[in-house]
Amino acid sequence: MPTLKLQFKDTIIGEYPLEPGSSLTIGRRESNNVVIDNMAVSGTHAKVDVLEDGYLITDLKSKNGTFVNDKLISSHWLEKDDVVTIGKHKLLFTLAQGEAAPQSHEANSDKTMVLDTEEYRKMLDRTAPNITAKPQGQKEPMATLSFLAGGEGEFDISKKLTKIGKDPASDIVVGGFMMGKTAATISKRPTGYYLNYVEGMAKPKVNGKAIKDSVQLKEFDSIEIGSARMEFIMKE
């Protein structure tokens, strides 16, 4: 049966057979089957399951990750001559003399991997120390409508969809006989802010031109809806 040979620097310091139907745990704690006493190794770092269709190594959300052939893995089917790196130790997946190699699993190749937040930050620190992962609440400039007529002050566009119209429940209420209940909306899309015409006789105008359905807003565009006139600006 195959074994895992534990190697530190150039010395093999242990050998662990992979019995059918067994599970081998690997980590710093003494309760593991394979104990690696090193600060870079988590208490319970990884495990190897001996399953019907192969030998599956799984990282157990360790701090420093588990690598197979220098590739960071979350889980991987061990193949002939694979080298597992945990901290500064290596585990060599070794077949017995004349033993057949385990079937290769296509799940090993092209597998999309997910980096959780901590792994992402660590990877960026390792690879390109000057880059920081985008924090979830990164400060973006705030899109704002500055009233030139028909209203006062400024309106920060915080919602994904802002409703403008006669309806008192609108985010920006604009009166007028020809005004639709919801005359227009401003939507925040990945590509930017868009002004959309919804209904009503009074079509919104951007820089003097009536819009047909949807128009992307650029900074300093002037918007006319009924009696209201506003300027679209980005505040830092």
Added chain:
Amino acid sequence: MIHIDSAGISDVGKKRQGNEDAFFLDDDMSLYLVADGMGGHLAGEVASNIVVNTISKSMPTYLTPGIIEQMTDMDETLSREANSLVASIRKANMLVYQQSQEDAECRGMGSTISGIYCTDSIVIAANVGDSPIYLIRNGEIELLSVTHTVEAEQTAIDPERAKMIDPKFHHMLTRAVGIEEDVNSDVCEMQCFKGDRIVLCSDGLSNFVPPQEIADIATNNTPESACRKFVDLANDRGGDDNITAIVLHINKVVIKKNLLINFFLKLLGR
């Protein structure tokens, strides 16, 4: 009210043993979902199916008046419908995460999710991961989803520095459903217009068919026909991954008009 023609398709492709994608489509519910699962030992199939089943079952509950308002962390920048979709995704996340913790063979499993929900004339798009949602309007194609991969995120922050990252990390996801205890979706709410096309797909399609081609096929074919063409094209080009797509045609957008304005509009011949 929006009238939509829709079709969906999922194909295992030519190189994979199983199909780890899942999709859900329901015109009455106005809900459309694509999920691309991942995880050793076909756990991906488990993950993606938990995701679409949970969201489709949770949406009606969250949409019931009064339910979503009771939640303490409702997002004020989103409509209640968008909040419902986000809450459903979070619930799916919790279920996938729990199962991955309890079941050894599901360890580390996860999924992307890309979803569309329509209300009145508004379309809500929400996503986690790298399955794209495209809007095609007047022949132009635009991404409504945000791509949660290392390459896409870092390129958006600083393209020069992004090039310094080892290519092996480029397509790794920075977010997925079921990997951590909670997940943040990216959401977009927008007006839709008659003639709009929306395509939700897994990257098994978008990695083989570039955006402009997707736009052309979606614009010039019925939803069913477009779906079949997408699968054939991706397979012709290698079929390396599972291929899933949903195509929506917005046929009609009916806004409850004010009677008086309606009268004037008719007078003016519009």
